[in-house]
Amino acid sequence: MQSKIDALGEKKLKIIADHREEASGVINELRQLGVDLEIRQLKVGDFILSDRVGVERKSVNDFLQSIVDKRLMPQANLLRECFERPVLIIEGKGLYNRRAIHPNAIRGSLAALAVDVGIPIIPTVDEKETALVLVAIARREQISEKREVAVRGQPKKFSLSEYQRYIVEGLPGVSAVLAKRLLDHFGTVERVMCASEEELRQVNGIGKEKAREIRKVLTASYEPEAPQQTP
Secondary structure: OOOOOOOOOOOOOEEEEHHHHHHHHHHHHHOOOOOOEEEOOOOOOOOOOOOEEEEEEEEEEHHHHHOOOOOHHHHHHHHHHHOOEEEEEEEOOOOOOOOOOOOOHHHHHHHHHHHHOOEEEEEEOHHHHHHHHHHHHHEEEEEEEEOOOOOOOOOOOOOHHHHHHHHHHHHOOOOHHHHHHHHHHOOHHHHHHHOOOOHOOOOOOHHHHHHHHHHHHHOOOOOOOOOOOOO
């Protein structure tokens, strides 16, 4: 891999990283690779690579400790809920001989993550390899798949254009890329919201069913859900 990821004229990659990762060597490695980094306080995950990919990075010691204190599965389920394509990176060596945890317990946790929760697990040997894996996924998402880094759910002061995309992304089936297309086509959030099914279908990526769902959400009468009774 070339020393700078944009050396071949590619679009510069953007990665959103949790502020707690600044103490790790991964951030420095990403900077050396030429990544456009945005450091924020993330509620879920450690790195966001696109509108659908969120990555949790755990050292081997942290992974093992999260099994012991039962943090692993709740964290994994939350990651799964928040990202369409969640990824877990386990960084370091000696997964089966670092602590007095039976190997079967470790294998069982790995199996549960992959099969029950549906999270792919990528092992890396060190922070440099972790950075290279993050760049590989980000390049695939942002350049090959032409996906954008998600704005939704990130606690920062939005610019006007970010607020506009944020609102449109709240519509059913509307990704960050599709929100941008809608705004490019209609010009304002108001025109997007007022567009008919036929007008919505003029935008690439909006089919008959998606247009119907969008109009249904915008025009249906609001009916509060009945509170659940405590058994």
